[in-house]
Amino acid sequence: MPEKNECSQCFDRTLEHRRSVRIFDPEAPYDPEVVTRNLKRAILAPSSSNLQLWEFHRIKDGELRQKLNEACFNQPAARTANELIVIVTRLDKWEQRVEANIEFIKSQEAPEDVKKRAIAYYDKIVRRLYGWAKRYPGFVLKAIQWFNGLKKPAYREVSWTDIRISAHKSVALAAQTFMLGMSADGYDTCPMEGFDSARVRKLLKLPKDAEINMIIACGIRKPEGIYGPRFRLPFEQVYYEH
Numbered sequence: 001m002p003e004k005n006e007c008s009q010c011f012d013r014t015l016e017h018r019r020s021v022r023i024f025d026p027e028a029p030y031d032p033e034v035v036t037r038n039l040k041r042a043i044l045a046p047s048s049s050n051l052q053l054w055e056f057h058r059i060k061d062g063e064l065r066q067k068l069n070e071a072c073f074n075q076p077a078a079r080t081a082n083e084l085i086v087i088v089t090r091l092d093k094w095e096q097r098v099e100a101n102i103e104f105i106k107s108q109e110a111p112e113d114v115k116k117r118a119i120a121y122y123d124k125i126v127r128r129l130y131g132w133a134k135r136y137p138g139f140v141l142k143a144i145q146w147f148n149g150l151k152k153p154a155y156r157e158v159s160w161t162d163i164r165i166s167a168h169k170s171v172a173l174a175a176q177t178f179m180l181g182m183s184a185d186g187y188d189t190c191p192m193e194g195f196d197s198a199r200v201r202k203l204l205k206l207p208k209d210a211e212i213n214m215i216i217a218c219g220i221r222k223p224e225g226i227y228g229p230r231f232r233l234p235f236e237q238v239y240y241e242h
């Protein structure tokens with residue numbers, strides 16, 4: 001195995017530094033621009049069919065922040081954070097994002113047949129997957145794919161619930177990219193799913209089909225903000241070679 005280069009060692013330090021911090025230091029020098037920088041890094045995360053169905057809502061202070069803290073059950077990470085980022089999935093925007101991808105492909109200098117194939121992927125496959133999932137009951141779509149799967153491999157994640165899971169997967173990758181970026185900059189975060197999603201949706205006036213993926217508390221740690229040593233299962237317990 002090759003030696004870890006400088007970048008790889010830096011990445012190790014970033015991973016080691018990232019902990020879920022529950023108590024932030026209000027006195028520590030904090031530059032909100034670091035958060036902006038890392039949200040810009042977050043959108044470089046991969047996403048299913050490059051639909052980028054994410055949105056980042058930033059809440060620093062004021063009445064909305066108070067209400068958001070309450071919706072997060074006033075947990076210490078939310079209460080003591082310099083700011084909160086609500087990470088949202090926007091499945092309601094899937095058609096718009098398909099169009100954006102098609103427009104991007106059209107704008108590229110590439111052989112016409114390559115562009116045609118890429119456009120057909122969005123126009124036919126993605127549109128059908130999302131459009132049908134929205135329109136028809138999941139059990140019907142799954143039954144069709146079960147039947148298709150008898151003869152050859154078939155894509156099974158075709159229900160609206162599957163599509164929601166897919167959106168959350170991609171959006172969580174953006175969330176993790178954000179947290180690692182923050183860590184690389186010496187800043188701290190705490191991902192949270194302990195909140196009243198109905199209240200948060202209402203506070204942010206989110207439409208139907210937009211969902212909260214997680215809320216990330218941001219700040220700089222107090223030493224007591226790390227609740228204990230990091231626990232991970234031994235690698236051998238989660239690693240299989242086939």
Ligand SMILES: Cc1cc2nc3c(=O)[nH]c(=O)nc-3n(C[C@H](O)[C@H](O)[C@H](O)COP(=O)(O)O)c2cc1C
Pocket residue numbers: 018019020021022075077190191192193194195214230
């Ligand atoms: C999706 C998700 C939701 C979480 N929700 C909360 C939460 O509501 N409150 C909290 O204090 N920590 C929360 N955590 C943090 C985990 O407890 C933490 O990541 C885990 O204990 C491992 O510790 P580490 O992040 O310091 O390595 C959450 C983490 C994830 C990934």
